[in-house]
Amino acid sequence: MDKIRHKLFQQVSGSSPVSVANGSSAHPDTGESDADLLDAYSRAVVRVVETVGPAVVSVVVGKNPRDRRGEQIGAGSGVIVTPDGYIMTNNHVVQGAGRIEVRTADGTALPARLAGADPATDLAVLRADAGDLPSAAFGDSGALSVGQLAIAIGNPLGFDSTVSTGVLSALGRALRSRDGRLIENVIQHTAPLNPGNSGGPLVDSRGRVIGINTAIIPMAQSICFSIPANTAAWVLPQLVADGRVRRGYLGIAGQSRPLERSLVLALGLTGGHAVEVVSVSRESPAGRAGLRPGDLIIAINETDVGCVDDLHRFLATWPIAEPATLTLIRGRQRIRLPIIPIEAVACPAVG
Incomplete structure (x- = not known):
């Protein structure tokens, strides 16, 4: 029976255990026993707790x-x-x-x-x-x-x-x-x-x-x-x-919207989604730049925009008051508008 068990172990594990003095198994590739590995794990945790605790x-x-x-x-x-x-x-x-x-x-x-x-x-x-x-x-x-x-x-x-x-x-x-x-x-x-x-x-x-x-x-x-x-x-x-x-602010409310396949092909777009402008604050950077409700933003400074989060990512790292360029679709035409993000007084829900 012991021989059968040993053979099954070799078939499942692909290796045979190495006996160590305390009766536990050692790993053939390292020679370390399970107890050694657990002890090393414990030492690492204890050392970290002593340092950071x-x-x-x-x-x-x-x-x-x-x-x-x-x-x-x-x-x-x-x-x-x-x-x-x-x-x-x-x-x-x-x-x-x-x-x-x-x-x-x-x-x-x-x-x-x-x-x-x-x-x-x-x-x-x-x-x-x-x-x-x-x-x-x-x-x-x-x-x-x-x-x-x-x-x-x-x-x-x-x-x-x-x-x-x-x-x-x-x-x-x-x-x-x-x-x-x-x-x-x-x-x-x-x-x-x-x-x-x-x-x-x-x-x-x-x-x-x-x-x-x-x-x-x-x-x-x-x-x-x-x-x-x-x-x-x-x-x-x-x-x-x-x-x-400090984060940049454009002054729009928007939502992600899928683009028609025919529009993607006609304009040679790389993405299938855009941010649809739902509303524009009149005295905001977006208002001064000429954005309108219904515009579809597809890029900012050549960075593709498919959802509001893409705008947030850009504005989180772009310098305040540094000019940027929005690429958008109005009707079925591609338009580029310069825009200067300002500092958000509070973190707006959109941008």
Whole structure:
């Protein structure tokens, strides 16, 4: 019977186990036992927690700014990103806060204020009244690989300094922010999150912050999302300097619309969709440029436009007040219009 079992094992696995002194199996290609591999995994997680854990804070949000014992209206997590007290968290954690307090891993309570917020990426920066704090460094979220280790640290459901682990499930996801904009390159992972984890860091095996945990899918198991570190690193200095992220504004309301096949062929278009202009604000850049309801925008500065999100992507990176060119279809004619985006006072739902 033992011979039969051994033969079946070889047929299924394609290799035979190597016996080690403690009775466990070793992998023929490395000589490492399962216990060795698990121990290496544990050491990596412990090392990361020891490195990044002290930089993770609990964020407590109160209603009344003058009453230190006032009613708590929310809680979440955050990560200290500079030793002089700048803390990154989610916008939805601190939105509407009258009073903000952060509690460090050693239990120290520090008053904090909102330095800036960006609802379009669900990110916010707090400033704690302290110095020489432990801080964490951002990694390059553009260099991540599906399957690599992911470690989430936060304060779910009031349980401080909770650690969970998983792997990166997918990269390049898109997630809607609460103001309707599309957040690009969102990280999907399996490190379990719960209410209170929002704003805490997602960390790689080297202790670098690769994302800011932001959302889960209710009733699903281990489908969790993080804003990528590269997005956070882009937003951070703008929030510190100006309290907001500057984005371009055109002054239109629009919707995606499929183009007739005959029109695509007649004009030699590369895409099958355009943004139909539904309305135009008269005193906006679009109004001054001469856009009209019914115009079909197919490109901006030679970048194809098939949906409103394409306009948002362009305006998020294009310099304010720098001239651009819209390519549109009016009737059955292709028209090019110069336009100068201005700074959006608030993040508009369209553009």
